């Protein structure tokens with residue numbers, strides 16, 4: 484049985500990585516999907532492959548978001564779900580992070596998540612129901628070590644934003660976050676494996692399961708939080724992190 488039959492869902496960042504795996508899974512489960520991504524060509528390629536709608540969008544730009552979300556809802560005949568997976572990485576520490584890099588990281592990861600929720604919520608209220616899943620990060624719960632100050636701050640913000648939005652949009656719209664550990668995507672391509680192509684032991688050592696994740700393992704958790712199987716869950720930050728943050 485298709486677990487998302489009849490659902491109409493926007494996935495930001497759906498052109499790559501976790502968002503792309505989620506878009507594929509959601510289509511398999513019967514949802515209509517609109518991919519909103521700044522990478523127009525990649526979004527189109529994924530959309531063509533799975534039978535989704537691709538719309539160019541920069542989640543840090545309010546006008547771009549409003550236009551894209553309205554277009555997506557029009558194409559799908561409404562909107563009752565959002566997955567906020569667009570994001571960027573910044574790996575510098577306090578001394579090396581410029582004000583511009585700090586602001587840009589927050590603009591995409593945190594403000595972008597807020598702006599998408601702000602534009603999408605009224606359309607979901609019109610449907611009388613909806614789900615929002617924000618992709619935060621395990622580092623938003625517990626940093627892995629020094630560095631990445633802007634990224635960590637943005638993801639901690641997404642965890643808190645999720646709780647605040649869950650309070651405000653209840654009971655019709657459930658809002659949850661997923662906190663991934665290290666996932667093999669374009670974002671982590673530089674360091675998730677060694678030069679020889681093996682999993683990076685400096686990363687895998689942090690995980691009780693002793694390995695990094697594939698994007699499909701995140702998509703499965705995002706699917707759960709989008710279906711009615713999680714109907715009594717809202718405001719949570721769900722670690723999907725191979726056991727890094729529980730101890």
Ligand SMILES: NC(=O)c1ccc[n+]([C@@H]2O[C@H](COP(=O)([O-])OP(=O)(O)OC[C@H]3O[C@@H](n4cnc5c(N)ncnc54)[C@H](O)[C@@H]3O)[C@@H](O)[C@H]2O)c1
Nearest residue numbers: 496498499500501521541542569570620665666668669670
């Ligand atoms: N890969 C990991 O290890 C990991 C771990 C924890 C959290 N996350 C989070 O998961 C989410 C997805 O990351 P991923 O690993 O799949 O990365 P990715 O780089 O493969 O995909 C990110 C997508 O977001 C899009 N994007 C970036 N900025 C955008 C903008 N301003 N407007 C619209 N689209 C934009 C990119 O074009 C890309 O398609 C991100 O929020 C990331 O921070 C990833």
